Amino acid sequence: MAAESSGPASPTRLERVTTDADAEIAILTLDHGPLNLFDRAMFDAVIADIAALTAHPPRAVLLRAEGRVVSGGVDVHVFDGLTPEQGAELWQSLFARICHPLEALPCPVVFAAHGLTLTAAFEIALACDLLVAAPDARFGLVETVVGLTPSMGGPQRLAERAGSGRARELVMTADLYDAVTLRDWGVVNIVSDDVDTAARALVARLADGPTRAHAATKQIVAAWRSGGVAHADSVTAEVSGALFGTSDLRGAVRSFLEVGPGHATYTGS
Template sequence: MTSSTENLPPARLERSTTEAGAPVAVLTFDAPPLNLFGQAMFDAVTAAVADLVANPPRALLLRAEGKVVSAGVDVHVFDGLTVEQGAELWRTLFTRIIQPLETLPCPVVFAAHGLTLTAAFEIALACDIVLAGPRAKFGLVETVVGLTPSMGGPQRLAERAGSGRARELVMTGDLYDAATLNDWGVVNAVHDDVDAAARELTARLADGPTRAHDATKRIVSAWRSGGIEHADSVTPEVSGALFGTDDLKGAVRSFLDVGPGKATYTGR
């Protein structure tokens, strides 16, 4: 007999609204006891990301149930792959999870309450803001199977912490606590109740000027791909378009009429 728990998907996408009516989405990893990234988890996350791309919320939270965020990838995924199949695996994970998640037109928050290894850590590094609990630990430990992290972890870690730190973390395969990665700039903040803090931040961001948040992401993305000069070159068009949004028009009028901090936003 199969239990009802075994019938549940290993990752689920839930949608709701803030008190102000802004649409929010929460993607939860829930495949006890270890939340391993096997084929079923990858498929569930891929489907959720496709849903988010088709219908973006105004903010997204990624989180996990259980004692750990994830103990890593189910090594069965790698067993017997040819060189071509290995390359195709990474291409698929980039194009269907990492890159679409990274380019969602809304803020994306990741909450890590416990152990966060390999694929889950690489997904976190593709998010805009990473929050952690004081007991969270992070690692890219692919060296245990003779592999290097290949879902964008090394390069995104290098962007946040520097290339020397990225090489250290990947080559040693050691675990690093939340306080250390906060000092390195990888984790944005550490909270005793990280789930509550992450939900509060996600709601706050969802209630904000969504089009402006998307513009921020696009300008930063331009810097990542081409440096300051390239980011400067795209900023006038990207930021200029905001003057056609209801949110900017309303916020400017609100500022002039009643002062700062009183505007409300619709995401339009």
């Protein structure tokens, strides 16, 4: 399928491809010079790409990067001269246009990190469902070098995955952490020597599966994040009950009864 573009000489590339089972996957690639810095052009391109994904969701999404590093972080020129009001407006905009819509996509979202992943890129990775990393990938929230704290959701999403003490450690020290350490902390899901192949295989597997059920899982987990177990319990009956109206569930149940588990095909409907 044809690639989508965020504009002339865009720092990102959004492609839509299909699996062998004809499930659509979207691949969003950062490709903005040797450091993939998040300058205004990069932010604008990612915002446009996520808006396109929101308007026409695929059955799974892969975020990845070209080059030696995933990203060297944010171009500090973005912060230069901002007033407190402008700073707050910047973060509100990035939450509303990147992190929150990325988390709300009704399909699995996988982030692949093959190398150094700093600040905004790491925070975007934490807004994805699953994080696949190479053994020598390193991660850091190093905003303290410019007197800032990570403000695209990094501390709170780290605390959710690794605990509040680990989140404070990682942010306050501004140290770099390897993929194996972060896997042990619950931040990274999979460590692979061939991260791109592993991530693409995972995304294809998820896209070929019951994506309506995956979307329901995301809704239930989101309810837990916002209100704890009791709130998640309160939405589960409606969210999961709706799956009984899908062709995916009806077809999978019939397949299970007729030929056993593992033979169902899914259409995302």
